[in-house]
Amino acid sequence: MSLGLLSRRCCRSALQQNSLLARQFNTTSVLFARREKTIPTPTKKQLAAKARRKALKVRKHIYDSEKIPLHDAIAVLRAIEVTRPNATLELVVKTAMPKGTTIPKGRLTWPREAKPQSEERILVFAEGRQADEAKRAGAHIVGGLELVDDVIGGRHNPTTILCVPNLLRSITPKLGRVLGPKGLMPSERRGTVTEDIAGYIRRMQGSVEWKGDKTGTIRTAIAKTAWPLEDITKNFRYFLSVVKKATGNTRDLEAEAKGKGRQANPLTRVVLSSNQGPGIQIADF
Structure with missing residues (x-):
């Protein structure tokens, strides 16, 4: 009699625990789900204030x-x-x-x-009519691809090197590593790669x-x-x-119009x- 009563009590308590677990599982709200954090975008006024605070903290010389x-x-x-x-x-x-x-x-x-x-020594990579114009304008050394090996070998010591656009790709593979560190490699950004070689030389005079x-x-x-x-x-x-x-x-309006702002x-x-x-x-x- 006591053994049956005890077993009924154990079964009843086990059923109650299972029902409680099931009820908790079914009714408990989601509390620890991952939530995406939204970072507020600062306004222009806040960014300006932050820049001022940062500038004040910079150690002065x-x-x-x-x-x-x-x-x-x-x-x-x-x-x-x-x-x-x-x-x-x-x-x-x-x-x-x-x-x-x-x-x-x-x-x-x-x-x-x-x-x-100091006297400028100008070397020009050009051919045909542009080579003749460069010589008349005062270039010291004028020639085509045959000058590449002479420049690499140090036979010429120019202070300025100019080049026409159609020869730039031909001379760059060999001369880029030689003239680049010296700051003599022709460049469109610097204006030393141009069709108007004679005009560039005339502008150099006196500068x-x-x-x-x-x-x-x-x-x-x-x-x-x-x-x-x-x-x-x-x-x-x-x-x-x-x-x-x-x-x-300073603002270069001409460069900005061409999309070449730096x-x-x-x-x-x-x-x-x-x-x-x-x-x-x-x-x-």
Whole structure:
């Protein structure tokens, strides 16, 4: 009697537990299902505020507080070079060189030359009528594919190499590795690959080439300490305008219209110095 009662109780409790488990399984809501998180898109105002906060946290250079205006810097260097009135003023422009940018380079014609120009030696890859026009314009070496081996062997030492478009693909496989590191390889972006070879040579006359190093630092002589203040300032402003355009710091509407806009390479520091004077950071550039 007691054994049957005990068995009935055990069966009843087991049935109750099974019913409870089934009821919990059927009625329990889904609490731990994976939910996709939606990331809110920041507005322009929020992005601008974030950029301002980030700029405030950037550590400033220790000499940022020593920047002075251009006219004051010229006066200081003139005072230091008082015994050498014909001292040279040198300008150093430091660029950031972010990833994907090329070494800054270009040509310009100074409003007033600070130092005599070095003689250009021009080599031109052209044939037929364009070769004759290049010779008449003043090119030193003119020829076709036969010049490739001479350039590789070092028989010619040109300072500028120009090429017509129809010969570019023929010379690139052999000369790319040789002339590329030297910055002499003809390029459409730089304008050294052109149909108007004679026009390019004429534009070169009276102009000088400038370029930076691998770190993006550009150095050039811009004036003499004995020059009038207006001439020094004109050369300074003109050179910086050319560098800003070449590094993408000014809008080039013509390039944007052609879809050839380039990544900007910001100018981080502009320093003016003399032969015996210190380097002075310029505030107004």
